[in-house]
Amino acid sequence: MITTSGLTKVYHPHGSRGGAPGTRTPQEIVALDGVDLHVREGEVYGVIGQSGAGKSSLIRCVNLLERPTSGTVTVDGRDLTALAGRGARAGRELRRARSRIGMVFQHFNLLSSRTVQANVELPLEILGLSGKERSRKALELLDLVGLGDRAKAYPAQLSGGQKQRVGIARALAGDPKVLLSDEATSALDPDTTRSILRLLRDLNQQLGLTVLLITHEMDVVKSVCDSAALMERGRIVESGTVSELLATPGSRLAGALFPVGGRATGEDRTVVDVTFHGDAATRPVISELARTYNIDISILGAAMDTVAGRQVGRMRIELPGRYEDNVVPVGFLREQGLGVDVVGVTDDAPAAGAQTSPLVKEGAK
Template sequence: MGYVVIQASGLRKQYGETVALDGVDLHVREGEIFGVLGQSGAGKSTLLRCVNLLERPDAGTVTVAGQDLTALRDRELNRARQRIGMIHQHFALLSSRTVAGNVAFPLEVMGVPRAERRRRVAELLDLVGLGGRAGARPHQLSGGQKQRVGIARALAGNPSVLLSDEATSALDPATTQSILSLLKRLNAELGLTILLITHEMNVVKSVCDSVAIMSSGRIEESGAIADLVRTPGSRLTREIFPLPEPPPPGSVTLTFTGDPGRSLVSEVVRKFDVDVSILGGAIEELAGGAVGRLRVSITGAESQAAVAHLSSAGLLVEVAQ
């Protein structure tokens, strides 16, 4: 990944007695899909609105592509926002306009000439798979098609950053997957940096390179998913692999990338004087590849040596006390 393209530092936002953001720091690198995960009321949508200054934080700074948005006046801020696309949860389409008219709207605001608008709209509709629906009205579209229009509109100004506020929460599972696949393709083809807000772990597992988990206005943990799943005590790992807690005393929890876990368990049985029982676990396909978590019981004269062998093989090994 490249340099930090979205940087929020010390963000605080309060509504009356409610603290929506309580000293939030966020760092999103160029070209990554970064998810902010949390339940309703965690502060994640407020964080997103602060990133493009639709909500001005009470304290802290927001820098996008090297520009401190919190220091800009209204006219400068409006120009800066043109480089930040926004996808809304409930589509926010103009019912009086056609599909093409909705996508053209931000280009009209930017003063793009009509011929160029038409060319750009056609290009964008082809990009999101709606080349044949330019003349349709929003009420004639399915939910997935409406969101594709919203995505095309968000891309109209050639943004380098795309913000997504629960863009799939109003869609059925199959349509959700199609929209996530589209976002992943746009990320790869256009080099877009995508910051998406979600309460759904499946969204994070499907497309995100990195994640921040929010609760009560604070970020509990943040980082690349591949790093977090190898971090002892990670909340993300516990939520992806909800094994019973607390683990039985003496049990060993193994977390690994790829699929070496089961083969290594078989290997220690052959190499060491131990018995191994699998107590639970699973392997999940994440955006960065397969990740597994197994909980096992290792008993026998060489149990400590077997545990050390698993650790030296690169697995995250957690022994319950």
């Protein structure tokens, strides 16, 4: 549904014309550096990263609010970059394609002088619908987001969560196939954030919407995303479905979703991170391992939660003996369908030191 290929965005200092084609000056800011992204139809896809990683530039390039420096953006089979043309203003074909892409902003962007209903009607006015059609559609959308009784209120009379629901209703006015969310919950308290995330998931399922959301919060990915990507310095450094990432040894996203701590108590110990998902999450696998091989197992840390409606957990355990002594027990865990990552050991040979998963701790953008 959404595909970017080799997407770059370079910002030049004010008044700078840049260097020769294919070259970059020291003053340039490279926000996107060859981003390849693929979002499947009907999924909720989260892009996460620290401040300055390029997340907001990416989402604004997806609907051509920002013109990419190079590369292509395809949405629902249409190459938007080909429709953009050379002029500063969007042409008719690009405006028509954009009408099928809804956008939800971090700070709501509601017009204070308009009622809630009139704010939702604004894009319908631009589309040329009659007053009767606009009113009917706006009221339907407000009912959909749970604000049918607030149609005549003004933004100043609403809570932050209610304002964001109005923003979502407005984004749905053009019957979009794609909904883009730029840090839509970062200005909200935790309870309101959860309610907005539930609404986005409900809309995804009820309307068949494809949702691309930008966030710096791991809980957002954990709550609603089917797939996710980690951005750093304008590049995507890790991506996949959440279930694939959880099963990938050494995945930084998986480690950040379910951080587990604990260090080996001695050099003659093996530390293993085990990921449980699906049926394995409710089976006593660790006790089976202890009984089968008659070994004492220490649990250094554990985390359990629900991801995209499925129970998932991670546990860091310590086995007696070095890695060479535990090849068979580790193999037993893998045979049970678990994700297994031996901390500090590569696929080739043991290595000193433990792996860490530094990730998102900073604020939005």
